[in-house]
Amino acid sequence: MTKYLFRISDCFLTFIYHINIAPARTDNFRLTFSAFLLQIMDPNLLPAVLRTTLPPKLEKIKNGSYTENDNDYPIHLYLKENDIRVQEDGSDIIQFLKRKNLLITGATGFLGKLLLEKLLRCCKDIGTIYVVIRTKKGVDPQSRLEDFLNNWVFCKLSQIRPNYKDNVVGISGDFEFDGLGLSNESRGILTENVNIIYHVAATVRFDEPLKRAVKINIEGSQQIIQLAKECKKLDVFVHISTAYSNCQEKLIKEDFYPPHIDPYKLMLMTKELPDDILEKITPGMLQSIPNTYLYTKQISEDLVKREAVGLPACIQRPAIVIASAKEPIRSWVDNIYGPVGVMQGAAIGLLHISPVNANGIAECVPADFVINNCIAASYKTVKERKLGQIPIYNFTSSNSNPLHWKDLLYIVKKIGSKILVSKVFFKFTSCWSWYYIVSFLLHTIPAVIIDFVLERLGKKPLYVL
Known part of the structure; x- marks a missing residue:
């Protein structure tokens, strides 16, 4: 053969x-x-x-025994010394983050990891960072959290802040369940303590069935906004969208656009209709929108506009997110x-x-730039605090130096x-x-x-x- x-x-x-x-x-x-x-x-x-x-042969870098003469893999090119430390007293944003308690949804995802790492590294006096984590493939949330915090994206952080894990608390939850799958006790902890919410969680699969995409990207956003409203010390709520949520437009301004369909009608429809019927009508519902991801992300923006009224909230729209440019590890990507x-x-x-x-032009932006913009957007929203409107921040490539x-x-x-x-x-x-x-x-x-x-x-x- x-x-x-x-x-x-x-x-x-x-x-x-x-x-x-x-x-x-x-x-x-x-x-x-x-x-x-x-x-x-x-x-x-x-x-x-x-x-x-890390590959088994490269675990040795954790105990400092790795050298540039080791030929297993040129890992030193990615972990080489660079200035990723932060001047603790040199930024208003760092002062803003001190002693603040945060909630990050989607922390185990690509952007979530980098956001968590950046926050822990840039502010040694940050408060508790709560991460919503679910049971997956039979592994309980606590075990997943421990494994997650050992990811090698935190390798440089472990050198700068060896006790970084002490600031992270896992909260068992799941965006596919009502109430985010949070227990009453967990919900109480969050509503009593959280100051900042970064809503990163989403299903990013382009071929995701419409029902699941709606459940996570739209209903999940609705549920997290409701939680934000219950938080007694909330400073800001940040919703991560995408610059392609309104891809049918030739020029995308930092503004809201009419939704493809009323979000409440869509949520009701996906609950009531059988899966096989939804599958048949999905192409007609999408029309010129290429996939269910962009379809639901655009509608979730309209939901934020309606439900986050009165909250200090903002939306960030990054372009196509690729590997990190510099922080915390050059060229890092996990997908x-x-x-x-x-x-x-x-x-x-x-x-x-x-x-x-x-x-x-390839509208690609490095992941670490996206994270920096996300944190800066949260600070700017708090500083300007315009409760009557929700600012939107598009983050795309530069026209002066396009890729x-x-x-x-x-x-x-x-x-x-x-x-x-x-x-x-x-x-x-x-x-x-x-x-x-x-x-x-x-x-x-x-x-x-x-x-x-x-x-x-x-x-x-x-x-x-």
Whole structure:
């Protein structure tokens, strides 16, 4: 079977070589392809910067025994010394955060981790930070919290503030349950103590069923606003949205736009209608909106506008969030969403073409910049305190120094991985015909072959959708 598969691979690569799409040596393809089949499910092959925990060989950096001469992985490039400490008395924002108790929803997510880390690092006198955390895959919230706080994104923080965990308290809750799944005791603790709420929690899956997207992104926002209203010492409520929530507009101002549908009607509809009916009518409801994520995030903004009246609240709309630029670890990211997934897929030779205008502006913003803006927005909202209106802060790339999609091709060459499915080459194209042809040859055919082999090995197919 393997010999037969290699013959198919040889013919395929020979054809690709002769049309000059992917000049690659057949022998190299054999080696990488066979290694890929043997090790496809091994998580230790992922680049360190994409893991949620440190690779076993790199745990030694925690006890200071790692040196730049260690060749396991160039982790020193990501943990090298840089000025990420904060002048404790040099910022009005730091003074504002002192002794404040905070609630962060979605703290275990990508942005949530960075927000928590930044707050703990920038203000040693910060109060208690409560994080809502749910039971997942049979692991209870307390165990998940302990594992979460050992994530290597906190590695630099642990050097600066060894006792950082003392400021974090886990609150058991779940946005898919009424009342956020909070017990009366937990709700009482929050309403008595919390000064600042950062509502980061959301389902960011583009293909999320409408019912679940509404439950988390819209009803969840409604529930957290209700909790904010009950907080006796609330200074500010910050809702994280997205700059693409109104993607149907050519120019997106820092203003509210009419919702696609009344949020209360949508919530009632998703509760009353069966799942199969909702699935059938979803495309018609979305119309020109590309997915349920953007659909529900735009409607949740209207809900905030209606329900947060009288609260010191603001909305932040970041563009496409990518890896951190500097803090706390250069190039840190823990997911493969959006451009990150495309670049990683290209870096391992899995993806070779994407239907994007290479000269178009990539509205991508570093995650640490988003976090800094989020904290600054909360301070500005408190300082100006206009209870009659809810300010919106768009956070997009600079017009004076824009990032173009073609610039991301440089990143592909810099991403490291021990997995190489085939020779690394990647192109953007504006020609849909060319995209479909190349995608069929370089994506569809290899996917069918690999899934065929996986099935014969008794494993679950991964690549054919």
